[in-house]
Amino acid sequence: MTTELTNDSLAKAYDPSAVEGTWFERWKAWGVFDADPARNPERPIYHVPMPPPNVTGSLHMGHAMFCTLQDSLVRYHRMRGFETLYQPGTDHAGIATQTVVERQLAREGKTRHDLGREAFLERVWAWKAESGGRIEEQLRVLGTSAAWSRAKFTMDADMSHAVRTAFVKLWDEGLIYRATRLVHWDPVQMTSLSDLEVDFEDGAAGELFSFAYKIEGSEDEIVVATTRPETMLGDTGVAIHPEDERYTHLHGKYVIHPFNGRRIPIVCDAVLVDPKFGTGAVKVTPAHDFNDFATGKRHGLEEINIFTLDGKVNEIGGKFAGLDRFVARKEIKKALDEAGLARGAQKHALRLPKSSRSGAVVEPMISTQWYVKMKGMADQALDFVRSGQTQILPETWQKTYEHFLDNIQDWCISRQLWWGHRIPAWHGPNGEVRVSMERPAECGEGWTEDPDVLDTWFSSALWPFSTLGWPDKNPWLERFYPASDLETGYDILFFWVARMMMFGGHFMGKPPFKRILLHGLIVDETGEKMSKVKGNVIDPLDLVYGASFADVVKKTMPGAAEAEALAKFKKAYPSVGQLGTGFPAFGTDAVRYALATYPPSNTRIALAPKRIEGYRFFLNKIWNATRFSLDIIGDAPVNFALTKEPRLQLSKWILAKLDATVGAVHEGFGAFRIDEAANALYRFFWYDFCDWYLELTKPILRDAAFSDADRDETRAVLATVVEASLRLIHPLAPFATEELWQRVPKADTSPVCCALARYPELGDYVHDAQAEKTFDLVREVITAARAIRTEHEVHPAATMPLTLRSESADVRALLVHNDWAVRFLVKCEGSATVGGPEVARPPASSLRIVASQQGTVEVLVSLKGLVTPEKEKARFEREKKRIEKDIAAVEKKLGSPNFTDRAPKEVVEEAHEQLRSLKEAMVRLLASANLTEEL
RNA sequence: GGGCGGGUAGCUCAGCGGUAGAGCGCUGGCCUUACAAGCCGGAUGUCGCAGGUUCGAAACCUGUCCCGCCUACCA
Structure with missing residues (x-):
């Protein structure tokens, strides 16, 4: 397979579609994705559980982000020899999936109740079968090197078994209980929600409506205010502050409900009532408000539920019964007004609680639900992090994690849905409850199975070990628990991560991972959250394969007018204007690379398509540099041993730079600063390797002045650097690097593919910081000379004499040695003249000073006839100013009384060195001042 | 109300005690036989504001103004 590849020549330009098609299948065939608990027990493990995406969902930028980061980490560790398990899977996503199927039914004019539970579930499974494979397919397009053969679905039989086991265990331990209390209720989905599933819409326009209750047996009244007038049907108390003198006379009195005549006590409550707010009197509806519920408990008030489960007024409401809660609101206001009890309304901004899934306004409702006691598990989960057993990166999230667990509430785990893990409980005729893995034999006639299902997150909380076969003891669980890294978006730190930490600790006795790595939320280029309403959603596959903007917005805002949708889209992504009429096919590698360069500390990641383009250019650079290198290396065997003790300074320099880059990359991956690793590689490959080394191989290969030994060494260095770079970059851009790696000569007996090749380690190449600096000075000299040329508008093809002066013999030797590179x-015309300060300045020359720790170099370019005195004078002044400024800064530092005592030695020394070289530079410059006259 | 984070070049962001950095954008010049998806140059910042600590602050402290996010019971 590989030999046939090495024979065909590389295309002139990088084309992602040509290289990204076949590698996935080959990697699979080569066993890249496989983990094996029995293989080589000496190897350290690297296990990353993939956050399971919603099985019926489709790929969005968040998936692309986590795939990029996780797969990069996974490939990096795999190449370093870890026994690597990247555990993939999908989630059944209870509410979300049920909602989708219910909407389908609604289009047929049916509800799930028309079908019945069984038929409905069949329908959901059918939908899952139809759309469920898609998300996995899409993840593969991103190159995700997960153990696909082990993919799990949270509703699989084994996952289900784990869920029931966990439930029964918690019940037996007394950690699960049933309770009747106020819960967040979604009247549209008709289910309870955990407090995490409620979003608050800030600043919703509402009104504070005031009305009066008449005091029993008098014409006196007390005025209360509410944002939800309809709840007055369930009022069972009016609270005042015990010390509020306005109401002292009402202590112990009752008011009469205007619609049903209910006697309602006036109670004194200092907790609920703020005497300074409104009238200082508060209506109390224990059955429909969390504060009132607590108040009711304090005063023994009746809890009267006034709503049906779908949010209509129930029979308690009398003439309002059957009205939807929002209709009832209007009617009640009207009725109060007609009764002469309305006391006006004022605008009031409120926080409207909404279901994060259905968007319905959440109604607090009394109901009986299942709960998990969290305190003990939370304390343990807290301890895992505080003791350092689990590290959270970026560290800033640790506080958030701790704050959540410190204030943990018991978790309402029952949902009144059909799609999900059914709670394994049976209710007897006399209210008995049995919890068991299967229906207990004694629960026959008269016993009913609990209708509720578990919160989806209950099964995901078991993910790091249920996927390994828990509760059965087996080699996978033994070898791969705890996992190494858990990487995900910070938005599910509470929902998922904290709960895995709690369940992992509880069921396994150990935290489920060594590190928790969190990344930000991908938003549009202007920082707005992606949403269909805003029309700013981008499908990662459109970036990979390319798409016209017209097609993009057609998907984003189906049904909307194209012009309008396009306008919204372009507003959200100002940079796309420069991309023409659509996204070109950037390819997976470029998308991944771009995403990898955002630091994880960014809570919001503003997606700039233009930036992805930049990384596609980078891949093209890699492609062409490799192509060029292959051409130079040719077919003759490469003697890699020549790179161990290189003769050329240039060889040593690039190998040392490579080594330094290897170090930076390891540091980046190690600290979850993949962006740093990606940037280090980008800079090395483009700015060091391509711009300098590759350019300089040209004279070596072509000029007769170089020996065959030089050429052999250069071919070896070239092969070494290219091959190492491809391996280094592979975790970030797997496809292009694999394609190229297959074709480059390799030093050792290499494995079948780059994905399984050994990752470069520090010290593999020349480890020599001095070697880097040495040639860096040559580089600066060349840059200075080029700058002079450009400044004086010399045509790039023209040659001109160059003189380099330095007091340092070492520097002069360096310049002579590398004269070929400078030339x-x-x-320049012939060799540069290299000498000490005694060498005469060529007439009509322009000067630049390069100051370095090794010594100062005067770069003199003769420009006879090309430069005017005015121009040179201006340049001289600029140069002088620049050096003066630098000298002043360093002198100020060194001049201060105890800088030398307090600052670290290296810093002081460095400052001295700096000043010395700057002063030398100034002397040189000033010496040339009068020479401008010669021009 | 409480908590957390952020305000650095036109844009997106690094830097978090030692003379301001990157990518993109802008700009001048080059089709130099790997790459014009390129090459060689250039410009650009009172580092939100005000105090303080320090020999030295974009970085540390205090206050202040904006902007996000999370969290909470103001009817």
Whole structure:
């Protein structure tokens, strides 16, 4: 397979579609994705559980983000020899999936109740079968090197078994209980919600409506205010502050409900009532408000439920019965007004609680639900992090994690849905409850199975070990628990991560992972959250394969007018205007690379398509540099041993830079700063390797002045650097690097593919910081000479004499040794004249000073006839100013009384060195001042 | 109300005690036989504001103004 590849020549330009098609299947065939608990027990493990996406969902940028980061980490560790398990899977996503199917039914004019539970579930499974494979397919497009053969679905039989086991265990331990209390109720989905599933819409326009209750047996009244007038049907108390003198006379009195005549006590409550707010009197509806519920408990008030489960007024409401809660609101206001009890209304901004899934306004409702006691598990989960057994990165999230667990509430785990894990409980005729894995034999006639299902997050909380076969003891669980890293978006830190930490600790006795890595939320280019309403959603596959903007918005805002949708889209992504009429096919590698360069500390990641383009250009650069290198290396065997002790300074320099880059990359991956690793590689490959090394191989290969030994060494260095770079970049851009790696010569007996090749380690190449600096000075000299040329508008093809002066013999030797490089890149006439300060300045020359720790170099370019005195004078002044400024800064530092005592030695020394070289530079510059006259 | 984070080049962001950085954008010049998806140059910042600590602050402290996010019971 590979030999046939090495024979065909590389296309002139990088084309992602040509390289991204086949590798996935090959990697699979080569066993890249496989983990094996029995293989080589000496190897350290690296296990990352993938956050299971909603099985019926489709790919969005969040998935692309986590795949990029996780897969990069996974490939990095795999190449470093870890026994690597990237555990994939999908989630049944209870409410979300049920909602989708119910909407389908609604289009047929049916509800789930028309079908009945069994038929409805069949329908959901059918939908899952139809759409369920898609998300996994899409994840593969991103190159995700997960153990696909082990993919799990949270409703699989084994996952289900784990869920029931966990439930029964918690029940037996007394950690699960049933309770009747106020819960967040979604009247549209008709289910309870955990407090995490409620979003608050800030600043919703509402009104504070005031009305009067008449005091029993008098014409006196007390005025209360509410944002939800309809709840007055369930009022069972009016609370005042015990010390509020306005109401002292009402202590112990009752008011009469205007619609049903209910006697309602006036109670004194200092907790609920703020005497300064409104009238200082509060209506109390224990059955429909969390504060009132607590108040009711304090005073023994009746709890009267006035709503049906779908949010209509129930029979208690009398003439209002059957009205939807929002209709009832209007009617009640009207009725109060007609009764002469309305006391006006004022605008009031309120926080409207909404279901994060259905968007329905959440109604607090009394009901009986199942709960998990969290305190003990939370304390343990807290301890895992505080003791350092589990590390959270970026560290800033640790506080958030702790704050949540410190204030943990018991978790309402029952949902009145059909799609999900059914609670394994049976209710007897006399209210008995049995919890068991299967229907207990004694629960026959008269016993009914609990109708509720579990919160989806209950099964996900078991994910790091249920996927390994828990509760059965087996080699996978032994070898791969705890996992190494858990990487996900910070938005599910509470929902998922904290709960895995709690369940992992409880069921396994150990935290489920060593590190928790969190990334931000991908938003549009202007920082707005992606949403269909805003029309700013981007499908990652459109970036990979390319798509016209017209097609993009057609998907984003189905049914909307194209012009309008396009306008919204372009507003959200100002940079796309520069991309023409659509996204070009950036390819997976470019999308991944771009996403990898955002630091994880960014809570919001503003997606700029233009930036992805930049990384596609980078891949093209890699492609062409490899192509060029292959051309130079040729077919003759490469003697890699020559790179161990290189003769050329240039060889040593690039190998040392490579080594430094290897270090930076490991640091980046190690600290979850993949962006740093990605940037280090980008800079090395483009700015060091391509711009300098590759350019300089040209004279080596072509000029007769170089020996065959030089050429052999250069071919070896070239092969080494290219091959190492491809391996280094592979975790970030797996496809292009694999394609190229297959074709480059390799030093050792290499494995079948780059994905399984050994990752470069520090010290593999020349480890020599000095070697880096040495040639860096040559580089600066060349840059200075080029700058002079450009400044004086010398045509790039023209040659001109160059003189380099330095007091340092070492520097002069360096310049002479690398004269060939200077000559080639500056395009000077013959060799540069290298000498000490005694060497005469060429007439009509322009000067630049390069100051370095090794010594100062005067770069003199003769420009006879090309430069005017005015221009040179201006340049001289600029140069002088620049150096003066630098000198002043360093002098100020060194001049201060105890800088030398307090600052670290290296810093002081460095400052001295700096000043010395700057002063030397100034002397040189000033010496040239009068020479401008010669021009 | 409480908590957390952020305000640095036109944009997106690094830097978090030692003379302001990157990518993109802008700009001048080059089709130099790997790459014009390129090459060689250039410009650009009172580092939100005000105090303080320090020899030295974009970085540390205090206050202040904006902006996000999370969290909470103001009817």
